[in-house]
Amino acid sequence: MTVTTSVEKNGDAAGPEKLLAPVLSAHWDEPRSWTLESYRRHDGYKGLRKALAMDPDDVIAYVKEAGLRGRGGAGFPTGMKWQFIPQGDGKPHYLVVNADESEPGTCKDIPLLFANPHSLIEGIAIACHAIRSAHAFIYLRGETVPVLRRLHEAVREAREAGLVGPDALGPGKPLEITVHAGAGAYICGEETALLDSLEGRRGQPRLRPPFPAVAGLYACPTVVNNVESIASVPAIMHRGKEWFRSMGSEKSPGFTLYSLSGHVVNPGQYEAPLGITLRQLLDMSGGIRPGHRLKFWTPGGSSTPMFTDEHLDVPLDYEGVGAAGSMLGTKALQCFDETTCVVRAVTRWTEFYAHESCGKCTPCREGTYWLVQLLRDIEDGKGVMTDLDKLNDIADNINGKSFCALGDGAASPIFSSLKYFREEYEEHITGRGCPFDPAKSTLWADDPKTAHLEVKA
Incomplete structure (x- = not known):
């Protein structure tokens, strides 16, 4: 698996890369970036230390005030989702992390887990403290075996360091993390289908109400969050809610990962404040492949309404994309040039x-x-x-x-x-057929060895 750092060295200090805000991806390119030692070298687990010194309800309020919105598609406020968990009900509370990344074009959570799994583990510890949970589950797409191994190793490291296990969240407050490999079904990205799969049943969406916050995993109060949502929490706790709100827009604050793919010169992960435009991202990535122009693109994966070259300057935040007629979704920016049918x-x-x-x-x-x-x-x-x-x-x-x-x-x-x-x-x-030449509709059309390959959208 190739991990691309969010920082692109395409210009001088005043160049377009200054628009980026590498936080989660800041150290992806370092040797052994996935280890506990490397993570701690870059202020790892300092956010957890601050959170454990706070009352759980104050942690929830802090995340709400920071304005963190879910990074899995719908953009629902993370702190508000945590607040829905009933307290004093006498039932176990669960945190479930949705790592079943299956949306065509979406490729942010898997690189994040591969290069920086401890950001997720620290975020899990903070979230479990906030919702008063002793057990978290990570539901990972099972085909990603290298990521599965890294996650297991990261949990083992955290356990040896006392960050997972008995008294991990304080005296008498244990934390257990279970890494579960799914069988590769797109439907399991839907949170209630994921819960059914986690319980050993066929993954199918549940009738709601009741909602997971009331009766989720094992009929107990459950929070289901995306990987990036939980992994963003440690930086918020460590650097402060004002720092987080200094990026992005008023209603869509903070940084996020944009997955740029398709007919672009330098595809990869670009971590930037919400509200950046595709035109700016293309400037940083070398643009559309030479000799071609942008025809259409998706702002959030194939399940979001497509845009055209007329939408290059739409702010890529929840409100801007929504006002233009689409959804930000998972921020999977698939770009297609004029050779694509x-x-x-x-x-x-x-x-x-x-x-x-x-x-x-x-x-x-x-x-x-x-x-x-x-x-x-x-x-x-x-x-x-x-x-x-x-x-x-x-x-x-x-x-x-x-x-x-x-x-x-x-x-x-x-x-x-x-x-x-x-x-x-x-x-x-x-015309009784497709007017496009399949050989030209490829990322490698100039290479005679691969000119016959057709791009699969």
């Missing part, structure tokens, strides 16, 4: 959603199947004009009517691609 890209995404549908609800189970059939016909030149209205109608019957939000994600590429590129769909139908 929109119909082909949307077809590949929709095939993924159809394959990964858990099948629990009819709109998603049946709708994604029929979307794939229509899209394949259009791509192959077998479609008719009325198919475009059918696509829109089926997507509308999925959106907002499926059991969980993953159905909405399947509909988003349909709506947005028809909005911005309807004429391209029509060209497939009238």
Whole structure:
């Protein structure tokens, strides 16, 4: 696995890299950055020391005042989610960290865990102190075996140092961390499906209410947070809420990881304050591959409505992206140049959603199947004009009517691609096939050895 540091050495001290704010990724490029020794060398576990000296309710209030919002997609305030946990109920409380990173284009949590797992462990300890929990679970995507090994090693190191185990959170206050490897299902990224999987059942979303904060894992009060959300807490506790709020915008403060991929010169993780624009990130990453221009891109993975080159200056925070008609999501910025066929890209995404549908609800189970059939016909030149209205109608019957939000994600590429590129769909139908040359729609088109490879969106 290759880990790319967030700091790009592309200019002088006044260059565009000054826009970056490396915190989680500041030391990814150091030798053995994943070890406890390396983490402590960079102020590791100082935030925990400060948190343990505070009352749990004060820690929750501090995180709320800092304005940290969930980094897993929806952007729900982290401190508010912690506050929902009932106190004095006599039940065990659990923290579950969602590391089942499965969204197409999203690749921030896995590099973070690979290069800096102790930031997550420290964040877990702080969160467990705040919600009065003695047991945390990390639900990791099981295919990432190197990350699984590093997580187990980091937990072992923390246990040897007394940061996990009996009295880890103070006299008589134990902390246990269980690392659980999932079986690789997209649906398990949905928090209630994750809880069912963690309990040993098939991963499918639960009917709500009750919500996890009241009856989550083992029917006990549970907080489910994304990896990056929890890993951001130690820096907030150590450096202060004012420092955190000095970055980003008023409603979307702080730093975050942007995953830049696709037809760009230097793809990778770029850690910057919320509100940076894609134009700025492209300036730092070398831009779109030479000789080409940006055609469309996703602000938060394939489940968010796509943008075009007209949206290069949209602030990449929750409010800015929402006002422009999409969602920030996981901040997975997939960039596609003019050689990419929109119909082909949307077809590949929709095939993924159809394959990964858990099948629990009819709109998603049946709708994604029929979307794939229509899209394949259009791509192959077998479609008719009325198919475009059918696509829109089926997507509308999925959106907002499926059991969980993953159905909405399947509909988003349909709506947005028809909005911005309807004429391209029509060209497939009238021209009886795709007008794009698959050999040119690749990241390596200039290499004769790989020019035949087709980009899989």
